[in-house]
Amino acid sequence: MNEEEKKRYLERYKEKKADGELFFPHAIAKDAVVSLGVFILLLCLVVFVGIPEEPPANPADTSYIPRPEWYFLWAFQALKYFPGQLEGVAIMGMGLLIAVGLFGLPFFDRNSRRHPRNRPVATLSMIGIVVGLIFLTIQAVVTTPHSEATGTIIGGTKEERIQAGGELYAQHCAECHGENGEGAELKGKAGEVTDPLNSDDFLTGHFDDTIFQLISYGQPGAGMQAFGLAYGGPLTDQEINAIIAFMRAWAEPEEEPAEALVDLAAIENPSFAKDIKPIFDKKCASCHSKRLKGGYSVATYELVMTSGDHAPVIIPGDAANSILAKMLRGIKTEAGGLMPPGRPLKQAQIELIERWINQGAQNN
Ligand code: HEC
Ligand code: HEC
Structure with missing residues (x-):
């Protein structure tokens, strides 16, 4: 800068300063308005778009791929280019470089021209940095292994x-x-x-x-x-x-199709093997086969008729006085209450078993 230029520059500076605005309140007010705008925008996004939800943290999940937020992906990616032990050095180095660079800027950049076109080195460096950051970010995204969202390996329904x-x-x-x-x-x-x-x-x-x-x-x-x-x-x-x-x-209560239950009602002479045993197997065996709650087993016809702490629990021809039939209806007996506990059979199933008992409880 020669003397001529310097004089012109100082004059313009004086002019500008004279009709300028004070930092307080002008700049502060502008900042406040913009901050408020950004805040309202964020608020609207939260309310109307919602916050993306990740599943709650699960320490036992070994398939989870941890990644930093997008704005740190470049740093995350850059670290991959440093072998293991040097990572620490790289982290410190990058930080130090940025800090020293910013600190030293006024000392090594003495150029008075402000327009980017007049500052090729600074401009090109900045473009280089921005392009580098974008490149690293993209690189990090495309090399991230695809994380299986829960439930996708195994069919979704x-x-x-x-x-x-x-x-x-x-x-x-x-x-x-x-x-x-x-x-x-x-x-x-x-x-x-x-x-x-x-x-x-x-x-x-x-x-x-x-x-x-x-x-x-x-x-x-x-x-x-x-x-x-x-x-x-x-x-x-x-x-x-x-x-x-x-x-x-x-x-879950199995959805027994209505017609299946109507069919049960239509069975006039129930067969133990065909009609009764399947109900026992499905509804009672969990507690009355390998385990013998109340000493009672439904494993075979003989056991159905003879086992139980209060045997016999079935009186052939007399469902009304059979402990088992009473229990199916939830009537209190000396042997206990509702069977199966807490989840009574369907009415049609109970009637079917009662019909079978009333017809002699045969092994048919
Ligand atoms: C080698 C035998 C064996 C195998 C195989 C096995 N378990 Fe178990 N499991 C046991 C034993 C023994 C217990 C202890 C409790 C008991 O005696 O009921 C138990 C307990 C459990 C319990 C806790 C029960 C309670 O009342 O707290 C669950 C749930 C369970 N097992 C689920 C499973 C599942 C699901 C699988 C298959 C992925 C499985 N088990 C495979 C033997 C086994
Ligand atoms: C979840 C376990 C469970 C299921 C399922 C279950 N029971 Fe029981 N049952 C018991 C227990 C426990 C007792 C012992 C009495 C008590 O504590 O109420 C018992 C007792 C009985 C007794 C009395 C035995 C005696 O002589 O004292 C009969 C009969 C019986 N159950 C029939 C059935 C039938 C029939 C079914 C199926 C429709 C069934 N139970 C399903 C748990 C079960």
Whole structure:
């Protein structure tokens, strides 16, 4: 800058300053208005668009791929170019470089010209930095492995999950817990039977999260291995959740089609093997087959007729005085109340069993 230029510059500076505005209140007011605008915009976004929700943090989820927010992705990506031990150096180095650079700017950039076109080095550096940041960000996004959203490996619909869960259950769990969670004898431990998982007690008494933990961590003390990947087991989170969906389906009242129940009403001479046993197997066996609640078993015709702490519980030809029939209707007896506890059979099923008893409770 020569003397001439300098004089002109100072004159213009004086002029500008004379008709300028004060920082307070002008600049402050402008800042306040813009801040308010941004705040209202954010508020509207939150209210009308909503906040993207990620699933709650789950320390047992090994498939989760942690990533920084988008505006830090460039730094995250840049670190990948430094081998392990140098990462720390890089982090410190980058910060130091930026700080020193900004601090030193007034010392090494003495150019009085302000227009970007007159400052090629500064302008090109800045363009380089911005392009670099954009490049690194894009690089980070495209190299991020695709994270499976929960429930996508296994079909999205509830039926598909229950189906997949059923297969996994049969493969991994049925051996010790019975095909439908009714409980089973443990191998090598004669007489030791697992508690039913399909009971109301268990299913209503545990949240999904708790059951998830029970399966994921296993019961190391009792002889059940850990099944979650996080604990060295074979099952992913989705697979465990599918198994839970399958277990939950035990509790849901099966939608017996109305016509099926009408059909029951039409059976005038019910057969034990064809009509009665299937109901016992489905509704009673969980507590009255391998486990013998009340000493009663529905495993065979003989046991149906003769077992029980209050045997006989069936009086052929007299349903009204049979303990079993009374219990099905929830009438209190010396042997206990409603069977199955808490979830009575359908009216048509109860009538069918009563008809069978009244006709002699034969093994037909
Ligand atoms: C080697 C046998 C074995 C296998 C296989 C097994 N379990 Fe278990 N499980 C047990 C034992 C033993 C217990 C201890 C409680 C009991 O005796 O009922 C238990 C307990 C549980 C419990 C807790 C029950 C409670 O009342 O707190 C759940 C839930 C469970 N198992 C689910 C599963 C699922 C789901 C699978 C398949 C992924 C599975 N188990 C596989 C033996 C097994
Ligand atoms: C969730 C477990 C469970 C299911 C399912 C269940 N019961 Fe029971 N049952 C029990 C228990 C527990 C007792 C013992 C009495 C009591 O504590 O109320 C019992 C007792 C009985 C007794 C009396 C036995 C005696 O001589 O003392 C009969 C009969 C009986 N149940 C019939 C049935 C029939 C029939 C079904 C199916 C329609 C059924 N139960 C389903 C748990 C169950």
